[in-house]
Amino acid sequence: MIRVTNVHKKFKDLEVLRGVDLEVKDGEVISILGPSGSGKTTLLRCINFLEKADEGEMEIGDRKYSLKYATKKQKLEVQRKTAMVFQLNNLFANKTVLENVTIGLTVVQKMNKADARRVAVRYLEKVGLGDRLSSYPAQLSGGQQQRVGIARALALNPSVILFDEPTSALDPELVGEVLSVIRQVAEEHITMVIVTHEMAFARDISDKVVFMDGGVVVESGTPEDIFLNPQKERTVQFLQRFR
Numbered sequence: 001m002i003r004v005t006n007v008h009k010k011f012k013d014l015e016v017l018r019g020v021d022l023e024v025k026d027g028e029v030i031s032i033l034g035p036s037g038s039g040k041t042t043l044l045r046c047i048n049f050l051e052k053a054d055e056g057e058m059e060i061g062d063r064k065y066s067l068k069y070a071t072k073k074q075k076l077e078v079q080r081k082t083a084m085v086f087q088l089n090n091l092f093a094n095k096t097v098l099e100n101v102t103i104g105l106t107v108v109q110k111m112n113k114a115d116a117r118r119v120a121v122r123y124l125e126k127v128g129l130g131d132r133l134s135s136y137p138a139q140l141s142g143g144q145q146q147r148v149g150i151a152r153a154l155a156l157n158p159s160v161i162l163f164d165e166p167t168s169a170l171d172p173e174l175v176g177e178v179l180s181v182i183r184q185v186a187e188e189h190i191t192m193v194i195v196t197h198e199m200a201f202a203r204d205i206s207d208k209v210v211f212m213d214g215g216v217v218v219e220s221g222t223p224e225d226i227f228l229n230p231q232k233e234r235t236v237q238f239l240q241r242f243r
């Protein structure tokens, strides 16, 4: 289980996170919704130590971390347990699809090359790219590149995968294939936190939906709670835009 408490983050005078709590149980899929600028991406980046929070604690399983004071060793430990899938995947342009997935396994996890290849192929097959192992990222569509990013995250066997708007940079016709891969991953009860603007997808896939606005969690609940019976005016207004 992952529990994040009281996350605060400012960029200069801009208070982006104002005391956010988040709890994700093992195997749960949580979607974070909210208007642009509400702090969703920053929250994921603080959890993954890509940003240093000004305040906040995190528990992953029986381990506890300060989001502000964590040591380098603790940050590495967290980064091994959490895998990010970004808006546009930062794949290595000069490495093949296969190498993009094996590199984390051989370098970070010290796996030998043969094992890394076996694991990478398994996950690339899972995302439907078993026939593109020796392609380079530029030879793939945006949707295929995102699927490589998902395979790379899965291959690391993390405690949680953090998806940061995984389809928002894609052409509309490529969104479906990426969502369907994420859906397939969710069915395997892999713990996931997904920042998304895809409302129908979030409603369908999530065990819990969290609505953020202005750097706070405004409300959270089951998809039914949030989509059919929102309690807060701000949630109602936000959801109306997607009707």
Ligand code: ADP
Pocket (backbone or CB within 6 Å): 011, 014, 016, 034, 035, 036, 037, 038, 039, 040, 041, 042, 043
């Ligand atoms: P969301 O993901 O909900 O759209 P973000 O977390 O990306 O929101 O951004 C929240 C606010 O923080 C925005 O106003 C954004 O411009 C600002 N912000 C994000 N990252 C930085 C940064 N590195 N430096 C300065 N401001 C930032």
